[in-house]
Amino acid sequence: MEGRDGRVLYREVQRFTQPWIWALVLAISIFAIYASVQQLVLGVPFGSNPAPDGVMLVIGVIFGLAFPVFFSSLNLSTEVRPDGLYIRFFPFHLSYRGIALRELAHFEVTTYDPIKDYGGWGIRYGPRGKAYNVSGNRGLRVDLLDGDSLLIGSQRPEELLSALASAVSAQ
Numbered sequence: 001m002e003g004r005d006g007r008v009l010y011r012e013v014q015r016f017t018q019p020w021i022w023a024l025v026l027a028i029s030i031f032a033i034y035a036s037v038q039q040l041v042l043g044v045p046f047g048s049n050p051a052p053d054g055v056m057l058v059i060g061v062i063f064g065l066a067f068p069v070f071f072s073s074l075n076l077s078t079e080v081r082p083d084g085l086y087i088r089f090f091p092f093h094l095s096y097r098g099i100a101l102r103e104l105a106h107f108e109v110t111t112y113d114p115i116k117d118y119g120g121w122g123i124r125y126g127p128r129g130k131a132y133n134v135s136g137n138r139g140l141r142v143d144l145l146d147g148d149s150l151l152i153g154s155q156r157p158e159e160l161l162s163a164l165a166s167a168v169s170a171q
Contacts, residue, residue, distance in 0.1 A: 007081060007082055008079050008080070008081055009079075009080045009081060009082065009163045009166065009167055010078070010079065010080040010159060010160055010162075010163030010164070011077070011078070011079050011080075012077070012078045012079075012154060012155065012156060012159075012160065013075055013076070013077045014075060014076045014077075014078075014134045014135060014153070014154075014155060015072075015074065015075045015076075015134060016071065016074055016121070016134050016135060017135055018135055025067065025068055025071050026068065028063055028067065029063060029064050029065075029067060029068045030064075031063075032059050032060055032062075032063035032064035032067075033060055033064035033065075035047075035056065035059065035060070036056050036057065036059060036060025036064060037060075039051075039053065039056045040053055040056055040057060040060070070091075073090065073091055074089075074090065074091070074134070075089075075090050075134070076088075076089050076090075076132055076133070076134045076153065077089075077090065077096070078132075078152055078154065078160065079096065080160065080163040080164050080167050081167070082167055082170065083098075083100065083101065083167075084098045084099050084100045084101050084167075085098070085099045085101070085104070085142070085152075085164060086098045086099075087099075087132055087152060089122070089123050089132055092123060099142070099144070099150075101167055101168050101171055102145075102171070103144050103145055103146070104142060104143075104144065104145070104164075104168065105143045105144055105145045106142075106143040107140055107141065107142045107143065107161065107164055107165075108140070108141055108161070109138065109139075109140060109141075109157040109158060109160075109161050110138070110139060110140070110141040110151070110157075111137055111138050112128075112137055112138075112139065112141075112151060113137060114131075114133055114137060114153075117131075117151075118131040118133070118151065121133050121134055121135065121153075122134070128149060128151070129148060129149030129150055129151065130148070130149070130150050130151070131150070131151040131152075131153070132150075132151070132152050132153060133151065133152075133153025134153060135153070135155070136153060136154075136155055138153070138154060138155075138157045139151050139152050139153040139154045139157055140152045140154055140157050140160050140161055140164070
């Protein structure tokens with residue numbers, strides 16, 4: 001859905017900021033770099049059954065460098081425009097996914113349990129519908145006219161609700 005009116009009434013960009021997630025990402029990265037340096041630079045085979053040097057190079061590049069760079073690029077962007085609600089989970093969505101205001105049946109601020117209700121963070125599918133979330137436990141639940149349900153995690157759910165309500169009432 002491409003809006004005719006490019007005005008943005010609300011915009012929120014969220015990133016993964018949980019310290020425990022970053023500790024895990026960095027631990028994996030440091031371990032991969034350590035193993036690669038030990039075998040490729042110092043010439044000491046890593047482990048009791050070492051991988052070939054080419055494999056260690058790939059592991060070092062992918063898990064030591066590319067994985068943390070990829071993880072730092074992840075972000076959830078939510079926009080309310082006069083014609084709809086737009087979501088983009090970069091880099092999985094290169095462009096926004098739009099929901100026309102006329103497709104909305106109901107929307108409300110909600111508190112949820114990311115793991116219990118949706119199985120974690122990211123783009124999730126579960127018995128409660130589809131979810132886009134990166135941190136926290138609050139967001140906007142949107143029910144569509146076709147019966148689908150969508151949760152959009154937000155650090156400012158009341159502002160998101162207000163902007164969406166304003167856009168709908170202006171229609």
